[in-house]
Amino acid sequence: MDYGIEVRDQEAVVRLRGRLTFNDHAKLRTLIGEMGQNKPRRQVLDLSSLEFVDSAGIGMLLIAREEMDRADKQFVLRAAAGQVKRVLTVAQIAKIVPIED
Template sequence: MQYNITTEGTATVLHLSEQLVDADRAAFDTVLSRVLSSRPPRVIVDFSGLHYMDSAGLGLLLTLRERARAAGAEVVLRNPTGAVRDMLQLARFDTLFSVVNA
């Protein structure tokens, strides 16, 4: 997993690239702490650079959702494409998150 954190207005944007898999669990936990430390009202996860995600990656997104909710933040998934989009659709993540294409 490669990542970059930026801001858009009051939202914190987590740009993910390459892949999101079980081996990224520890790094993802550290990233979540950084993302949520400023208590943003919205966290946008930008998938435009992410090419692969497995079921463990889905679990990591659920962890993000739980921690963000506890911090009072909404999570939006943005620009999933290809296999990542298919995985999110298969898992019905559109019922748990706002999914947008911008």
Template sequence: MDFKTINTGDAAEVWLTGRLEFTDHDRLSDIIALVEQSAARRFVLDLSGLEFIDSAGLGMLLVLQDETESRNIKMIVRGPAGDVRRSIELARLSEVITVEF
């Protein structure tokens, strides 16, 4: 998984590309550090470029949700498509995370 970021003042946006899998767990700490350093009130995680997500990747989304929530930051997952969207729907993550399909 690769990612790039942009801060727009009120929002920190992260675009994920490739595959989000168990082996990306170390990269999660880089994204959490961005959340910790940001003064933004919204954290947008754009998954439109993500091709695949496994159960560990779904768990990482929940960890990010916990991190943002503990800092009073609104997390939004945007644009999951294909298999990534199906995985998110099957896991019913939209019940605990704001997902914009």
């Protein structure tokens, strides 16, 4: 997994690329720390370039949500497609984390 962050006035958009798996735990922890430091209250994970997510990746997204709650930031997932969208749907993540198209 790779990522890029674009900080705007109202939100920070983090674009995830590649695959989000158990092996990305340390990298995602670093990313979560960066998101907590961003000035905008709204933190968006853009999943449009994410090709694959496994169950550990889903767990890490939930950890990110918890950390953003602690930092008093809004956490949103955006633009999931393909396998990632199917996994998020099956796991019913939308009940926990807002998902935008």
